[in-house]
Amino acid sequence: MDRFYLLDASFCPSVNQGRTPICVSSPERAVASQMTAFTAALQACTGQSFHRYGALHDxxxxxxxxxxxxxxxxxxxxxxxxxxxPVCVGDDCEHARFFPNLLLNYADNLLGLEVAGPDAPALTACHADGRRERLTRGELRERVARAAHALSQLGLREGDRVVAVMRNDAEAIVAALAVTALGATLSTAAAEMSVETLLDRFAPLAPRLLLAHTAQRAFDTGIPLADNVAGLAAALPSLQGIIQLDDGALPATVSQPVHALADLIGRGDAAQFSFQRFAFNHPLFIMFSSGTTGKPKCIVHGAGGSLLEHLKEHRLHSDLRPGDRMYFHTTCAWMMWNWQLSALASGVEIVTYDGPIATVDALWRLVAQERVTVFGTSPAYLKMCEDAGLVPGQQFDLGALRAMMSTGSVLFDAQFEWVRDHVKALPLQSISGGTDILGCFVLGNPNLPVYAGEAQCKSLALDVQAWEHGAPTSGIGELVCANPFPSRPLGFYGDVDGQGFHKAYFSANAGVWTHGDRIEFPPEGTARLHGRSDGVLNVRGVNVGPGEIYRVLRDIPQIREAMVVEQRAQTAPPDRTHAQRYEQRMVLLLVLQHGVALTGALAAHVRRELARRASPTHVPDRILAVPELPATHNGKLSEAAARNAVNGLPVGNASALRNPDCLDAIRNHPALNLAARELPAPGTSREQLERHLQALWERLFDFAPIGRDDNFFDLGGHSLLAARLLADVHQSTGRTIPLATLLFAPTIAGLAAAIDEAASPRTSPNLVPVRSGTGSPLFLVHGASGSVMECWGMVNALRTSRPVYGLQARGLDGEQPTQRRVEDMAASYIEQIRSLQPRGPYALAGYSFGGLVVYEMAQQLTRAGEQVELLCLLDTYVCEHFLPWRTWMRYCWNYPGWQLRKLRAVPAAQRVRYLKYALRRAAEGVGMRRGGITCKPDAFTESLPPALRQVRETMVRAMTTYRPRPYHASPVLYLRAAVRQQQRGDPLSLWRRVALGGLTIAEVPCSHFDLVLEPNLQAVAAILDEGLAGA
Incomplete structure (x- = not known):
């Protein structure tokens, strides 16, 4: 046993790689754990040796x-x-059956007196009014036997279906165990559910009995519980009786016989009752899917599989044993209620609570007062405690607490750290599985370290894998289970041919259970959840997991809850194809902390953080502040309901939600209808003009409200949006505002002043100030767009004290002719910079195409006797015809393969049209090298405003005709994006040949177009700063 622990708990590759566990089990605890004891027993039984948990799991x-x-x-x-x-009949997960010749009784095993004696504590029921009810195992077994005997006298027997509307208290547990003791099948729901919601679940079952609490409590809201129960009973024609769990009065309209549980216990005879054993796979529970995409599915779970799986999870993975007191924050509608109930089979005392969370610290107070040893909760409650500034470890006596569990949604890294720092250093087990299997796929382990953001291990005997495209993947993938397991459901109730069951779990990946979660498994054998796979968004062809977004947002203190969904917005006339008419947008719904408003500054901060810590793809198109998010009665957020609301569609089953009214606030949110909102007139006053501009900005950015001092670029503005904005300004005010105006007036207030005061020139100057400073300036030349706007973030990330000036292309506003040769642009820009800095040394940088221009500027300045202190090319490509011969031949060799792969990806019906397009573009390329221009722009260029389109086409033509010549002066700093542009030749071979004064290469791990976006612009700015410092 010692050897097993030492190899497993102290040897951890991740520690050697710099990862530090958040918690490590003590050697004494690991040696004494039931995981260690069972491992030793399995070794003795099989003759195998399991030195590490990975070997045991394999x-x-x-x-x-x-x-x-x-x-x-x-x-x-x-x-x-x-x-x-046989242990198992069959080898495929969908049809295998376990222990067909074995008999047992679920309730008898939960209440057995061998694992813990009759005087051992079994149950403490805590009520909202402060009352406590305590039962020993002997007392609980006695009550259950009496109730079961009385129910049998009422005719309840094996195979009958019983439904229950219950609060989480002692009566619920007694009644549930009495029903299962008779071999009947139980389905439970929470007391706050509506009649419609209950009928969606219970009506298909044709139940014989209804268990129900009926007394009204001070914290209840909505329709009185007794009326709900009466309405439910009236709609269930199969119902033969109601078992009342408390002393509430039912309306006289109830026609079925009503029996009080207390009376049944009083007249039942425990001595006359014996716990009959039933088939291992007899139906025990019927659980329900959330029902947010249609009627809830009725999931049938077998008694033996549920019991055996729960015993494994409780005893081995959670190390639960007699003497433990476990409280899991749950309702009778959630599978964790059933899961906690089964802990009785391990001799555990379970603690229940039937009230609301009246204060944020209510559950910590309960944990402290009841000396709870294992506390189960959710990420949402931990976030609530963190936001409230709680320090439970200081505010309460948590000396008895030895472990915590969390489930229901993804538990993020920072929440592990919050528990360690504000509760105590203990194992925080992130467990995940669900109602579908009534258990866990990944969970805790008393012998393994805990790493922030990760479940400790895969569940024993479950071959859990991450799959992508129908095969295992080493990265993030679909959670699947590839082998048979006892707690697999028996099927869906009423699904006679099994087709519904197959479609739900086995149609996506043949032969394996597909669970619907996204997961990855780090090398250490831990597991990291990434949210539900049905919530994965496709953003411009890239799959984005919502969990990646939520992980960033939870660190923004102003945000309480968040949800991201996809909107399909019509952006083209009905005569286009469906794909052309609709554009996919990512919409972020935020519930903010009390007193916090969604300002432009906060929205900009959210966008920056997502771009910096995730990627630009994770930045939402729209951000909406809403009062609350739709949640099921289990407390789980419903992305499906929110998605329908955002898209103006009806929600399939609103009764499955505990707060369906919130959908109207989402569906009718003003920010979803900005394009259709009537613009206020520009008016004659500055105030009216600002209101008009605000409406234009809000329509442009699909976000409201935007403040008068919010920065255009912080909100995500770029040259294309600027052109559209200023075109709208021209149409509404008659004023022609140069594009460069937004560089020095990037707010609504500043732009209004520029318009109102007629202070800006009619055309954009080539040389524009981008950032103030002291000393000699850095001159930054535009890319193919003709504007330096895309470099705004990078410039503002620079630490240098130097001022920065941007050089913009002629013709941006359509008022000046464009320049078609790099040499002409360079000469013109030199004239511009000399008007500001007559003599060198000069510092020059150019992004993408701009690198060619600054390279030629350096050539001309050097020939004129000037000195260049810095020449920086930001991932600048050259026309492939000017590459060295070997590189050019390699490019020509690869080019047909690139085109063939692209052609294969094109639908068959469109391939002829694609070939015509490719041939035309090739012919135009030859023409451009001879001095011509394109006769028809590509799809992206065609979408640009005419002036920007002309500039872009001119830049493309100038690139195809410019051959860089040898440069003998100062070294060239080449900043390279590690991800090469597709179907482009590698330019480095040319730059190495012509940079005779030396070439310094710095690489940033991103693509060409992401170089000047978060999070990469910080690295680019640091390299530029270093170059300027050494100039």
Missing amino acids: FSVREYRTFWRCFLQWSEGLAWSGSPE
């Missing part, structure tokens, strides 16, 4: 029959009869 999935047989026989206090052989 064996358990490879030899799952041996594992389950050994676990069944090892589990102390487990009462069963019959034969454990």
Whole structure:
């Protein structure tokens, strides 16, 4: 045992790689754990040696029959009869059946007196009014036996279906165990659910009995509970009776016989009742899917599979044992209620609470007062505590608390750290599985370290993998289980041919269970969840997991909750194809902290953080502040409901939500209808003009409100948006505002002043100030867009004290003719910079195409006797015809393969048209090298305003005709994007040949177009700063 622990808990590759665990189990705890004890027993049984958990897990999935047989026989206090052989009939996950010759009784095993004696505590029921009810195992077993005997006298028997509307208290547990003791099948729901919601779940089952709380409590809202129960009973024609769990009065309209649980317990005879054993796979629970995309699915779970899986998770993975007191914050509608109930089989005392969270610290107070040893909660509650500034470890006596669990959604890294720093240093187990399997795929392990943001391990005997495109992947993928497991549901109730069950779990990946979560498995064997796969967004061809966004947003203190969904907005006339008419947009819904408003500054901060810490693809198109997000009765957020609301579609089953009214606030949000809003007139006053500009900005950015001092570029503005904005300004005011105006007047207030005061020139100057400073300036030349606007963020990330000036192309406003040769641009720009700095040394930088211009400027300045202190090319490509011969031949060799792969990706019906397009573009390329221009722009260029289109076409033509000549002066700093542009020749071979004064290469791990975007612009700015410092 010692050897098993030492190799498993202290040897961890991740530590050697710089990863520090958030918590490490003590050697004493690991040696004494039930995981260690079972491992030793399995080694003795099989003759195998399991020095690490990975070896144990590999064996358990490879030899799952041996594992389950050994676990069944090892589990102390487990009462069963019959034969454990065969362990499993069948080898495919969808149809395999476990222990067909084995008999057991679920309730009997939960209440057995061998694992813990009759005087051991079993249940503490805590009420909102402060009352406590405590039962020993003997007392609880006695009550259950009495109730079961009385129910049998009412005719309840094996195979009957019983439904329940219950609060989380002692009566709920007694009634549930009494029903299952008789072999009947139980389905539970929470007391706050509406009649419609309950009927969606219960009506298909044709239940015989209804268990229900009926008394009204001070914290209840909405329709009285008794009226709900009466309405439910009236709509269930199969119902033969109601078991009332408290002393509330039901309306006289109830026609079924009503029996009080207390009376049944009083007249039942425990001595006359015996716990009959039933087939291992007899139906125990019918659970329900959330129902947000249609009627809830009725998921049938077998008694033996549920019990055996829960025993494994409780005893081995959670190390639960007699003496533990476990409280899990749950309702009777959530599978964690069933999961906690099964902990009785391990001798655990369970703690329940039937009230609301009246104050944020309510649950911590309960944990402290009841000396809870294992506390189960959710990321949402931990976030609530963090936002409230709680320090539970100082505010309460948590000396008894030894472990915590969290489930329901992704638990982020910072929440692990918050628990460690504000609660105590203990194992925080992120567990994940669900209602579908009534258990966990990934969870805790008493012998393994805890890493922030990760579940400790895969569940034993479950071959959990990450799949992508129908095969295992080493990165993020679909969570699948590739082997049979006992807690797989028996099927869906009413799904006679099994087609619904197959479609739900086995149609996506043949032969394996597909769960619907996104997951990855780091090398250490841990697991990191990335949210639901049905919430994955496709943003301009790139899959974006919402979990990647939420992980960033949870660190922004102004945000309480967030949800990101996809909107399909019509952007073209009906005569276009469906794909052409609709554009996919990412919409971010935010619930902000009390007193916080969604300002332009906050929206800009959100966008910057997402771009910096995730990628520009993760930046939403729209950000909306909403009062609340739709949630199911289990407390899980419903992305499907929000998605429908954002798209103006009806929600399939609003009764599945506990707060369906919030959907109207989302559906009718003004920011979703900005394009259709009537613009206020520019008017005659500055105030009216600002209101008009605000409306223009809000329509342009698809975001409201935008403040008068919010920065155009911080909001995500670029040259194309600027051109559209100023075109709208011209149409509404008659004023022609140069594009460069936004560089020095980037706010609504500044732009209004520029318009009102007629202070700006009619055409954009070539040389524009971008950032003030002291000393000799850095001159930055535009890319193919003709504007330096795309470099705004990079410039503002520079630490140098120097001023920065941008050089913009002629013709941006359509008022000047464009320049068609790089040499002409260089000469013109030199004239401009000399008007500001007559003599060198000069510092020059150019992004993309601009690198060619600054290279030629350096050539001309050097020939004129001037000195260039810095010449920086930001990932500048050259026309392939000017590459050295070997590079050019390699490019020509690869080019047909590139084109063939592109052609194969084109739908067959469009290939002829694509070939014509490719041939035309090739012919135009030859023409441009001879001095011509393109006769028809590509799709992107065609979408630009005419002036920008002309500039872009001119830049493309200038690039195809410019051959860089040898440069003998100062070294060239070449900043290279590590991800090469597709179908482009590598320019470095040319720059190495012509930069005779030396070439310094710095690389940034991104693509060409992401070089000047977050998070890469910080690295680019640092390299430029270093170059300027050494100039």
